Amino acid sequence: MTTQVPPKAASPPRPRVGSSVGQITFGILLLLIGVAWLLQMTDAVRFEWGMVLSIALMVIGAVLVAGSRWSGWGGLIGIGVVLTLILTGMSVVDVRFAGGVGDRTERPVTVSQIQARYDLGMGTQTIDLRDVSFAPGVMNVQAGVGIGTLVVQVPSDVSVQVHFKVGAGDAQILGRRYAGAGLDQTYTSPGYDTAAKKVNLELNVGVGNIEVRQ
Amino acid sequence: MNETGIDRGTLITGFLFIVIGALFLLDRLDVWTVRAVYIFPILLIGLGLAVLFGGRSRT
Numbered sequence: 001m002t003t004q005v006p007p008k009a010a011s012p013p014r015p016r017v018g019s020s021v022g023q024i025t026f027g028i029l030l031l032l033i034g035v036a037w038l039l040q041m042t043d044a045v046r047f048e049w050g051m052v053l054s055i056a057l058m059v060i061g062a063v064l065v066a067g068s069r070w071s072g073w074g075g076l077i078g079i080g081v082v083l084t085l086i087l088t089g090m091s092v093v094d095v096r097f098a099g100g101v102g103d104r105t106e107r108p109v110t111v112s113q114i115q116a117r118y119d120l121g122m123g124t125q126t127i128d129l130r131d132v133s134f135a136p137g138v139m140n141v142q143a144g145v146g147i148g149t150l151v152v153q154v155p156s157d158v159s160v161q162v163h164f165k166v167g168a169g170d171a172q173i174l175g176r177r178y179a180g181a182g183l184d185q186t187y188t189s190p191g192y193d194t195a196a197k198k199v200n201l202e203l204n205v206g207v208g209n210i211e212v213r214q
Numbered sequence: 215m216n217e218t219g220i221d222r223g224t225l226i227t228g229f230l231f232i233v234i235g236a237l238f239l240l241d242r243l244d245v246w247t248v249r250a251v252y253i254f255p256i257l258l259i260g261l262g263l264a265v266l267f268g269g270r271s272r273t
Contacts, residue, residue, distance in 0.1 A: 050242040057235035064228030068220045077224075080231045081257075087238045088253045 022076035025063050029056050029079075049121070049146075050090055057083045090206070108132055111139065118143040126151040129199070134158050136196040144204040151211045152201055159195035162187045164203040164210050171210040187212075223264040230260035 036052055060080045064073055105126040108114045111134065118127055118141075125145050130153050139158075143150055154160055162173050163186045170179040173187040192198060203210050234253065240246035 048242055051239060054235045054239035054242060057238070058232050061228045061231030061233075061235060064224050064231065066228075068222070068225035068228060071221060071224075073221075073224050073227075077227055080227070084231070084234055084253065084257060087234070091238065091241060091248050091253075 021063065021067055021070075022073055025060065025076060026079060029059065032056075050087065053083055053087055053090075057087065111135065114139065114141060116140070116142065120144070120148065120150075121146045122148055124149045124151065126153075128153045130155050134197045134199065138198045138200060140200045140202070142202040142204075145208060146206045148205070148208045149211070150203055150205050150208070151213070152203065153213045154199055154201075156214055158197040158199045159192040160187075160189045160199050160201065160212065160214065161192055162201045162203060162212055164201075164212075165205070166208070166210060167206045169205060169207055169209045171205075171212075173210070173212045174214055189214075222267045226260060226264045226267065230257070230264075 033052065033056070057080060060076055060083070064076060064080070067073065100120065101122045102120075103124045103126075104118075104120055105128065106115070106118060107128045109131045111132060114129070114132065118125060123145070125143060125148070127141070127143055127150075129141075132155065134155065134157075141152075143152065160174065164171050164173065164178075164183065166178075166183040168181045169183075170177065171183055171185075172178075174189060176187065178185060201212065203212070234256065237246065237248050237253075241248040
């Protein structure tokens with residue numbers, strides 16, 4: 001007597017829904033980043049791009065965790081790796097893309113017109129303080145440029161202390177030149193401690209250069 | 215009976231992205247300072263775990 005062994009049923013193919021969900025996730029991310037960029041260009045909203053990309057990476061991670069039952073996530077994992085590399089690079093040179101793109105010149109004429117902070121994502125930011133009549137005391141000004149040039153001009157009758165950071169590039173602070181990667185230094189003009197009028201500058205450029213003139 | 219399971223490689227990678235994204239977000243919020251030199255070893259550890267424990271677990 002012979003018994004026939006029934007043919008082994010083929011195992012069901014692994015569902016590959018990841019690629020389509022990944023595509024949808026990627027599309028939504030592109031859409032949201034595009035809307036954010038447009039809103040920032042119209043000055044409707046100010047975004048800090050490091051935050052946007054960090055949140056995008058977390059969303060990708062959450063989609064992968066939720067979809068780990070399926071296969072086909074190669075594309076989304078690749079995008080996550082690229083985002084991680086971009087965020088790491090931004091962290092190394094401390095690039096903060098806040099404040100839009102382009103060339104901007106701020107020329108306040110009174111102390112009240114001076115903003116506490118000036119930010120530009122990419123381009124040249126010039127802050128001309130030479131027309132301001134500073135009263136005795138200390139004035140603090142912060143400014144940052146993600147990629148580009150930051151120029152600050154201060155009047156000759158004030159003493160200046162500049163704390164500056166440059167991820168990659170150089171700085172020229174009142175005639176002194178600093179160059180290299182990861183600059184984080186403080187310059188104090190002579191007679192600062194005893195001066196009546198003081199301006200403290202906190203300047204930060206990711207990639208590019210800083211100039212302070214008097 | 216169908217064999218369904220979780221792809222542990224995808225799961226680990228997903229958790230890794232969530233952790234790295236959260237670290238960078240905290241860095242941007244000035245709550246925590248991320249030293250970029252730590253990110254690559256963390257990435258390698260995660261990839262190593264994904265390779266070691268990758269594949270499908272039975273449920």
